[in-house]
Amino acid sequence: MNDKIPLQDVDNSDDAVQQVETEAFDLYEKREKIYTRKIKGFYQKVRLYTGWPLLLGYFLLPWINWNGRPSVFFDLPNRQFHILELTFWPKDFILLSAILIISAFALFTITTWLGRVWCGYTCPQTVWTSIFMWAEQFAEGSRNQRMKLDKAPWSVNKLLRKTLKHTMWVGVAVLTGLTFVGYFSPIRELSLNLLTFDLGPWEAFWIFFFAFATYGNAGWMREQVCLYMCPYARFQSAMFDRDTLIVSYDPERGESRGPRKKEDDYKAMGLGDCVDCQVCVQVCPTGIDIRDGLQYECINCALCIDGCNEIMDKMGYERGLISYTTENRLEHKQEHKVRPKLLGYGAVLVFMIVAFTLTILSRDELELDINRDRSTLYGTTINGEIENSYALKVLNKTQDTQRYLISVEGIEGLVLDGRTQLELAPGELTEVSLRAIIAPEKLPASNMQIEFFVTSEDQSAQVSEESRFIGPSIR
Ligand code: SF4
Numbered sequence: 451m452n453d454k455i456p457l458q459d460v461d462n463s464d465d466a467v468q469q470v471e472t473e474a475f476d477l478y479e480k481r482e483k484i485y486t487r488k489i490k491g492f493y494q495k496v497r498l499y500t501g502w503p504l505l506l507g508y509f510l511l512p513w514i515n516w517n518g519r520p521s522v523f524f525d526l527p528n529r530q531f532h533i534l535e536l537t538f539w540p541k542d543f544i545l546l547s548a549i550l551i552i553s554a555f556a557l558f559t560i561t562t563w564l565g566r567v568w569c570g571y572t573c574p575q576t577v578w579t580s581i582f583m584w585a586e587q588f589a590e591g592s593r594n595q596r597m598k599l600d601k602a603p604w605s606v607n608k609l610l611r612k613t614l615k616h617t618m619w620v621g622v623a624v625l626t627g628l629t630f631v632g633y634f635s636p637i638r639e640l641s642l643n644l645l646t647f648d649l650g651p652w653e654a655f656w657i658f659f660f661a662f663a664t665y666g667n668a669g670w671m672r673e674q675v676c677l678y679m680c681p682y683a684r685f686q687s688a689m690f691d692r693d694t695l696i697v698s699y700d701p702e703r704g705e706s707r708g709p710r711k712k713e714d715d716y717k718a719m720g721l722g723d724c725v726d727c728q729v730c731v732q733v734c735p736t737g738i739d740i741r742d743g744l745q746y747e748c749i750n751c752a753l754c755i756d757g758c759n760e761i762m763d764k765m766g767y768e769r770g771l772i773s774y775t776t777e778n779r780l781e782h783k784q785e786h787k788v789r790p791k792l793l794g795y796g797a798v799l800v801f802m803i804v805a806f807t808l809t810i811l812s813r814d815e816l817e818l819d820i821n822r823d824r825s826t827l828y829g830t831t832i833n834g835e836i837e838n839s840y841a842l843k844v845l846n847k848t849q850d851t852q853r854y855l856i857s858v859e860g861i862e863g864l865v866l867d868g869r870t871q872l873e874l875a876p877g878e879l880t881e882v883s884l885r886a887i888i889a890p891e892k893l894p895a896s897n898m899q900i901e902f903f904v905t906s907e908d909q910s911a912q913v914s915e916e917s918r919f920i921g922p923s924i925r
C-alpha cells in the first residue's frame with residue numbers, strides 16, 4: 451500500500467504571490483447594470499391590474515374623508531388610530547398587533563400555495579420599481595437606446611433625457627414621502643405647507659427621508675433590495691414545498707437550445723423548443739437566466755413567461771416553455787392540491803380572522819376607569835353624612851358625540867354628588883370628581899363593595915366598574 455502523501459511544488463515567485471494576493475482581495479463582484487426589455491403579455495396585464503389598485507389606494511386613502519377625518523389616520527398626538535369605521539386606542543394595541551399577525555399568516559398561506567406572488571405582483575419594491583422603470587423607458591427609450599445612451603459621451607440630448615428621468619423619479623419619490631407622512635398628519639395641510647415651504651422640522655425630515663428611500667430603492671438599488679436586503683426573500687423558501695407554484699423553464703422540451711429558422715425541421719436538427727433568443731434574460735428584472743433552474747433571485751414576476759410566449763407565438767410553437775408549474779409537475783410526479791402545511795396555515799389564518807372579528811364586534815364603545823381617593827378613609831359632611839371621593843375617567847370611543855349618565859349601586863340610599871351627566875365629543879376623555887354620600891344609619895357595614903355605571907343616554911352602551919365604600923366601624 452502506498453502511504454506517502456504526494457507533495458506538490460509551490461511557486462514562490464513574486465508574480466505568483468502577487469496573483470494570489472490580487473485574487474484574495476478580489477471578493478467584490480461589481481454590479482452589472484440591468485437593462486430590462488419592455489414586454490407585453492398576460493402576466494403583465496395581471497401585474498397592471500394588481501399594481502394600480504394598490505397604488506391608487508396608497509395615494510388616495512389619506513385624501514378620502516371618513517366621518518370628518520382621513521379614512522386611514524394614525525393620530526399620534528391623540529393616540530388614536532383610525533381605519534375607516536374602526537378606531538384603535540392605546541389599550542387596543544393588541545388588536546393592531548393582531549392585524550399585523552393576520553397579514554403575516556395570510557402571506558405565509560399564499561406563499562405556500564402560490565409561491566412568491568407577493569414579491570412578483572404586490573410588494574411595494576416591485577410596484578415602485580415598475581413605475582421608475584416606466585419613467586426610465588419614457589425618458590431614455592427602449593433597452594437598446596438606454597444602453598447606447600449610457601455608453602455615449604455627455605451631450606445636450608443625454609443631459610436632457612437624464613434630467614427628465616431624474617425629475618420624474620424625484621417627483622414620484624416626493625409624492626410617495628408626502629403620502630406616507632399624510633397617514634400621520636392631515637395631508638391637505640401638509641401639502642399646502644410643502645408648497646409654501648412651511649413644513650415643521652419633523653414633517654420635513656420624514657417626507658424627505660421616505661422620498662430619499664424611494665428614490666434610492668426603486669431608482670438605483672432595484673433588484674439589490676430583493677437580493678441582499680429583504681428578509682422575507684431569505685426565509686420564504688421555508689414555506690415552499692414540491693407543490694408550490696414556481697416559474698420554471700421546461701428543459702425536457704427546451705433542450706438542446708439553439709438558433710434556427712422558423713421553417714427549419716429543428717427536431718431533425720436535434721434541437722428543442724428553446725431558440726436561445728435570450729428574451730427571457732433580457733426582460734428579467736433581477737437579471738437571471740431562468741433556464742439555469744430554480745434560483746432564489748427569481749421573484750416570480752412571470753415577465754420571462756410573457757417574453758418566451760411571445761417568441762413561441764412567433765415561431766409557431768406551443769406556449770408554455772417557461773410557465774407557472776410545480777416541482778412535482780416538472781418531474782411528472784403526482785401533485786397535491788391539499789397539503790398539511792397549507793391546511794395548517796389556512797386553519798390558523800381562519801381562526802385568527804374569526805377571533806379578531808368577534809373581538810372587534812364585542813368591543814366596548816365606552817371606557818371607564820375609577821380611582822377611589824385613598825388619602826382619607828372617609829369624610830363627614832356638615833349634615834353628618836358619610837362621604838367617599840372618587841375620580842372617574844370616561845372615554846367616548848365612538849365616532850359621535852355622546853351623552854352619558856353616571857350612577858352607583860350596591861348600598862341602598864347611596865347617592866352621588868357632582869357632575870353625573872356628561873356630554874363627550876368623539877374620542878374625548880374626561881375626568882370627573884364625584885362624592886358618594888350616605889346617612890350613617892343607612893350604612894350596613896363599614897367596608898362595602900359598590901359598582902359605578904356609565905350609561906349612554908340612548909341606553910346603547912354601558913360600562914361598569916367596582917370600587918369600595920368605607921365608613922366608620924359599626925358595632
Ligand atoms: S426569472 Fe422570470 S419570473 Fe423570475 S424574476 Fe426573472 S423574469 Fe421574473
Ligand code: SF4
Nearest residue numbers: 724725727728730758
Ligand atoms: S425566451 Fe424562451 S426561447 Fe428565448 S431563450 Fe428564453 S426560454 Fe429560450
